[in-house]
Amino acid sequence: MRVDPATGDRTIISDATHGSGPQFDFSEAPTGGPPSGVSRMAGGQLLVSATNGLFSVDPATGDRTQITSRPAADAIQVGNQIYAVDGSELFRVDPTTGNATNLASLGGNAGALLYTDGLLFTSGPGSFESYSLTGNFVGSYLSTTVVYSMAATSDGNILFGTPSASIAGTAVGSFNPNVPDPFDYHSISSGTGAPIGAVPGLGVAPSGIVWAANVLFTTRATGNVLDIDPTTGNRSILSDATHGAGPTFVAPYGLTVVPEPGSFVLAAVGGFVLLALRRRK
Numbered sequence: 272m273r274v275d276p277a278t279g280d281r282t283i284i285s286d287a288t289h290g291s292g293p294q295f296d297f298s299e300a301p302t303g304g305p306p307s308g309v310s311r312m313a314g315g316q317l318l319v320s321a322t323n324g325l326f327s328v329d330p331a332t333g334d335r336t337q338i339t340s341r342p343a344a345d346a347i348q349v350g351n352q353i354y355a356v357d358g359s360e361l362f363r364v365d366p367t368t369g370n371a372t373n374l375a376s377l378g379g380n381a382g383a384l385l386y387t388d389g390l391l392f393t394s395g396p397g398s399f400e401s402y403s404l405t406g407n408f409v410g411s412y413l414s415t416t417v418v419y420s421m422a423a424t425s426d427g428n429i430l431f432g433t434p435s436a437s438i439a440g441t442a443v444g445s446f447n448p449n450v451p452d453p454f455d456y457h458s459i460s461s462g463t464g465a466p467i468g469a470v471p472g473l474g475v476a477p478s479g480i481v482w483a484a485n486v487l488f489t490t491r492a493t494g495n496v497l498d499i500d501p502t503t504g505n506r507s508i509l510s511d512a513t514h515g516a517g518p519t520f521v522a523p524y525g526l527t528v529v530p531e532p533g534s535f536v537l538a539a540v541g542g543f544v545l546l547a548l549r550r551r552k
Contacts, residue, residue: 272520272537273330273529274496276476279508279515283333284317284536290333296323308345308383308420308472309525309536312366317527317536318353320346325355325364330529330536339369345384349391349404356381356393361402374406385421385429388449392429394418399431401448413446413456420484420526422473424501430459432470432483442467443483443499462504465497472526474535482509482535484523494522496537 273282283289307320317328319335320343327336338353341364346355353364354374361375361384378396385392390401394415401409420432428445435442446456459481460467472484481499495511512519523537 272518272523274510274515274535274537276482276509276535279496279510281510281515281517281519281537283518284330285328285333285335290329290335292335293323293326293337295319295321295326295335307343307525308527310345310347310527311529312348313351318346318348320344320355325353327366337369338366339364339371341371344382347384347386349386352404354384354386354391354404356384358382361391361393361406363406375402375408380417383418383421383431385423387423387429388427392421392448394431399429399446399448410448412448419469419471420473422475422481424475424479430473430475430481432473434469442470443473443481445501458504459501460499460504460506462500462506464506465495465508467497467506471524472537474526474528476528477530482526482528484526484537486522486524493519496523496526 273284310318312318312327317330319326319328322342324340325338325343325346327338343355343357346353353366355362358381359377359379360373361377363372363374380396381393390409392401398414399412417434418431419434422430427449428447430445432443441458443460444456445459467485468487470483474482481501483497483499485497486494493512496509498507498509508514526535526537528535
């Protein structure tokens with residue numbers, strides 16, 4: 272789905288009746304493992320991670336092209352290569368041939384992947400870890416268990432979203448891997464406002480406001496997209512069944528910012544939306 276941050280309005284980009292090409296496998300949603308991701312590719316295509324592989328999606332037509340059949344929890348394009356995690360492995364995919372090459376073993380914990388400051392960051396066994404583009408281990412940061420989403424800010428901080436505020440009560444946290452103590456972090460979601468649960472998607476608006484895909488498993492609610500003020504931690508609902516118009520989602524399971532025209536794209540589950548994917552355990 273595409274969500275307009277000015278209005279909260281939702282528009283389907285790709286599903287069984289929007290766009291052509293092979294369908295995404297989301298048979299494990301909404302009760303399967305951690306959700307898969309969506310990111311931007313070179314040229315403006317969307318890169319969608321699914322249990323039946325990686326797909327490029329044309330945001331104008333919704334057309335889908337399978338890049339590889341290897342399942343992935345999250346993936347990003349860096350240069351002319353795609354890097355992905357499937358929980359236990361960091362691997363590289365050639366987008367032309369679809370061939371995949373394992374780069375590093377991650378201990379079965381990686382559900383999110385981020386590229387910033389020349390390094391790949393993901394959640395390893397017990398901590399965040401960074402790797403070079405060739406798969407060489409670089410460093411460990413901030414003890415953690417499971418991380419659903421990651422995003423980078425312009426000042427070098429890394430934001431992370433957790434399942435149900437699992438890291439010391441933090442649903443969305445921030446740390447800087449370049450400070451003297453890389454194990455120091457703070458919550459940016461501890462203010463007042465809308466309830467927050469699991470956070471499978473994060474993005475940073477040009478204004479610095481953080482956009483979060485929010486899943487309220489404990490209340491059986493439909494989930495929503497939040498605005499979070501990173502200074503105060505205050506939260507407000509940007510889009511859900513009562514904020515904005517258009518097809519609703521059961522819960523948003525991924526988020527990527529599209530700079531122009533200033534909106535962002537969600538991977539969502541429920542209603543008629545098929546961009547909601549979960550990885551195999």
